[in-house]
Amino acid sequence: MLKKQMELLMNEQVNLALFDVERAYAEKHALLHEGAMEDRTSLHFNVIERCDKLNEELLAEETESFLAIPVQYLKEHSHEFMYVESDRFEVIRVDSFALEFDEAFGVYSALFGLRLQKKQGEFLHAYLTSHLQHEKMTYSMAFSGQDGLWEVNLALNAFGEFSEQQSFGEVFVGLYRFVFGLLVEIEETV
Structure with missing residues (x-):
């Protein structure tokens, strides 16, 4: 699966x-x-948007220069979330990423759909459990049969190298690398 995308x-x-x-x-x-x-x-990125968390309305389309801002922006604007799309996400079987600050858990969250088969759920659960460590919520996942993908919500705070001072761009690259590593491990174990 990953090899084909890389080819x-x-x-x-x-x-x-x-x-x-x-x-x-x-x-x-x-x-x-x-x-x-x-x-x-x-x-x-093809799409960079700031949206309202309550109604998902578009607040502003941003340019790539916005990605230099620290992700702490989301904590200061807790009613907003960031939404991005990139052609490069096709390699990691993700259509888009959304980032938000989850006030209930006090963590930054990344939400995305991961195109993996339902039968790979046990592996996905084991991988996320072993790679994400935090005293609060680390992840949630659910399979959407209608869309044929895993809906994943990761606490960025559970990434060892995460800091709210990182730029949005750095966070998205970190997420890309994380999902890439997940796919490499799936490919090697299947």
């Missing part, structure tokens, strides 16, 4: 910029082409 990505672009996790995967599976490939440190 598609590698075949679509010349001099493709890769994240460290992608490069390691491509090297391990002999997917790298001849020629120099740049290191990627950020994502390009």
